[in-house]
Amino acid sequence: MKKIALATFIFCLFLLLVELGGRYYGLTSYPLYDASSEYEYLLKPNQDVRIYRNRFTTNEFSMRSAPVAKTDTLVVLLVGDSIINGGNSIDQDSLASTLVEKELLRQYGKKVRVLNISDKTWSPDNVVAYLKKFGVFGADMILMVANSGDAFDPMTFQPIVGVTSTHPDKNDAFAWPKLVVKAWATVEDRYFRSEEPAGKEEKIAEEPENLVKGFSDLDSISRQLKIPFFLYLHRSQSELTKNTVDRGGLVIEEFCKKNQIPMRINRMAFDMFNDEIHLNSKGQKALAKDLLPIIQSELKL
Template identity: 75%
Template sequence: MRKVKIGLFLVLGFVVLVEVAGRFYGLTSYPLYDASTEFEYLLKPNQNTTIYRNRFVTNEFSMRSNPVLAQDSIIVLLVGDSIINGGNSIDQDSLASTLVEKELLRKYGKTIRVLNISDKTWSPDNVVAYLKKYGTFQADMLLLVANSGDAFDPMTFQPIVGVASSHPAENDWLAWPKLVVKAWDTLEDRYFRKPETEKKRVKAPEEPQNLVKGFSDLDSLSKKLQIPFSVYLHLSQPELTNNTVDPGGLVIEEFCRKNQIPLQVDHMGLDMFNDDIHLNSKGQKALAADLLPIIERGLKL
């Protein structure tokens, strides 16, 4: 009986320890999402949470930025996907948008907002739909950070919020089940999961005429607002390693050339990535350094 009690005590102690560790790393405070019939999904507004020890903030318009204020007089719309959003692995203060805002304030002594309008796997189509709903915030410049995968990535409206772990609709009460699930998924992927036959899907040919409409819509919007529009093409690790640009990126480059849209192609160091495409904090800092002169030229500072 004494051994049973000791065993139960050790199990309980382990569970408590795992729970404390899970809460310390924010496993009960993931940033949450809302589904949308207009742009598929969006981070919930007014979040201020800590995930993996990184501060994650959204404002009243679900941007990963501080609140939009009435006195904000110079505004840059920085639009894109998870590259600029940063995700759970990037602290709010390490985002390129935050770093650029701070540097503009330091250099020019005035507040120039760099509003971070982005979300995971968004393409320009999602961005355009967002701007149709929320407006353009009296913007003075539009700056798109794109990657080769955006070129042929239309909205699909497949259910994802509350379905995929990447887009939770609510948080769990306890952290330890999340750790158990993550550990099991890792083991299953490595040792038990049988390879699945890849499902065939119809995909549009990677040709210029199939470029998602969002690119031309953003160009048209900037002309309507009479504000500068620039594109920053972020290359993936494989593209950098192979010293090439994927077909989608080439189509984006050609679109910008034909429409006389200023384009800059990045050349990040391979140590600036968290994975094949997403940047770590060092990469976000390098991105900020690249975006700053683009914004300065666009605003004629």
């Protein structure tokens, strides 16, 4: 009986330590999502959580930015996907949008808002749908950070919120199940998962005429508002290795040339990436350094 009691005590203590560790890293406070019939999904507004020890906040319009104020006089709409959103691995203060805002304030002594309008796997179509819903916030410039994969990525409205772990709609009461799931997934990938034959998947032909409409829509919005539209093309590690861009990037580049949209293509070091395409804090800092002179030039600061 004593051995059973001791084993039970050790197990409970272990579980408690795992739970405390999981809570310390925010596994019961993931940023949450809402589904949308207009732009597929979006982070819930007015969140302020700590995930993996990083502060993650959204304002009243679900941007990863400070609240929008009526006193905002110069406004840049920084639009894109997870590259500028940063995800759970980037602290709010380490985002390129935050860094650029702070530097502009330091240099000019006035607040230039760099509104971070983005979400995971968004394409320009999602961005346009968002702007149609919420407006343009008195924008003086639209600056889009895109990648080659955005070119042929229309909205599909497949159920994702509350279905996949990447877009939760609620948090668990306990942290330890998350750790168990993560640990098992690692073990399964390493030792048990066999390669499955890829199923047939219909893909949109990567031709210029199939470029998602969001690119031309953003151009149209900027022309209607008579404000600059600039496109920053973010290359993945494999594209940087080859010193080129994939087919989608070439189509985006051709679109910009045809419509006289100024653009820049990134040149980043591999130690600035978390994975094939997403930036770490060092990469966000480098992105901010690239975006700052673009904003200064287009707004004639």
